[in-house]
Amino acid sequence: MSKKAFLVLILLIVSFQSVLIACGGSCLECHSKLKPCINDQNHIVLNECITCHNKPSEQGQCGKDCFDCHSREKVYAQKDVSAHQELKICGTCHKEKVDFTLPKRSTISNQDNLIHLFK
Structure with missing residues (x-):
């Protein structure tokens, strides 16, 4: 195989990598440990995300916090998207993004660090 053909092949693989491993829009596809709590009163809104956000191209950065790419204010x-309004309550328990990534003592009783949900 020529060097040029090899480089083209590598470029094609890299270009289509995101399509091949794209997120389907549901956190539960990869994070099955969320299943026990996904239907409780505080988390059920997360089931609605894939109603509108269902194309793999919309999850190009799957696994990131929605607010890494989208400003909270926006x-x-x-106001016409009720699920977006319901996201405001997340901060009641999840004070900072570090709640999901760094082990620390919780100030709320019975709230475990959530990183174990994503392993």
Whole structure:
């Protein structure tokens, strides 16, 4: 195989990598440990995300916090999207993004660090 053909092949593989491993839009596809709590009152809104956000191209950065790419102000300003309004309550228990990534003592009784849900 020529060097040029090899480089083209590598470029094609890299270009289509995101399509091949794209997220389907449901956190539960990869994070099955969320299943026990996904239907409780505080988390059920997460089931609605894939109603609108269902194309793999929309999850190009799957696994990231929605607010890494979308400003809270812009999302919350969409008053006609009830699911976006319901996301405001997340901060009641999940004070900071580090709640999901770094082990620390909780100030709320019975709230475990959530990183174990994503392993």
